[in-house]
Amino acid sequence: xxxxxxxxxxxxxxxxxxxxxxxxxxxxxxxxxxxxxxxxxxxxxxxxxxxxxxxxxxxxxxxxxxxxxxxxxxxxxxxxxxxxxxxxxxxxxxxxxxxxxxxxxxxx
Numbered sequence: 001x002x003x004x005x006x007x008x009x010x011x012x013x014x015x016x017x018x019x020x021x022x023x024x025x026x027x028x029x030x031x032x033x034x035x036x037x038x039x040x041x042x043x044x045x046x047x048x049x050x051x052x053x054x055x056x057x058x059x060x061x062x063x064x065x066x067x068x069x070x071x072x073x074x075x076x077x078x079x080x081x082x083x084x085x086x087x088x089x090x091x092x093x094x095x096x097x098x099x100x101x102x103x104x105x106x107x108x
Contacts, residue, residue: 001036001098002061004068006091009049014086015042018052021082028076029056034063049088061097 010018022040029035036057043051058064067073084090 001101002058002064003096003098004056004058004064005094005096006054007094008052008054008083008091009088010052010086011088012045012048012050015050015052018083018086021086022054026076028072029067032063032067032070032072034059035067061095064095 008018019040019042029038036059038057039055041053041055043053045051056064058067
C-alpha cells in the first residue's frame with residue numbers, strides 16, 4: 001500500500017473555511033483504479049495555524065502516480081487556489097510505502 005499525504009498549515013481563523021471547501025469539493029478519488037480510502041485530518045493548533053493532513057491510501061505507488069498524472073487529478077486540483085489564501089505556507093507533500101499494517105484489513 002502507498003499513502004499520499006499533504007500537510008497544510010491553515011491560518012487559525014480560516015480553519016472553518018478550509019474544512020468547508022474540502023466538504024464541498026466533488027469527490028473524484030473513488031472512481032480511480034487502486035484508490036482505497038481518503039481522510040482529512042485536523043491536528044493541533046500552534047503559532048497562529050492549525051495543522052491539517054490529507055491522507056489518501058492507494059493499493060500501489062504506481063496507482064497513485066497514474067492518478068497524479070491524470071486529467072482527473074488536474075480537474076480535482078483546478079480550484080486549489082481557493083485554499084492558498086487560507087494557508088500560512090504552501091502544502092507539503094509526503095509519500096510513504098507501507099511496510100507493516102495492524103488492524104482493520106491487516107490484523108496481526
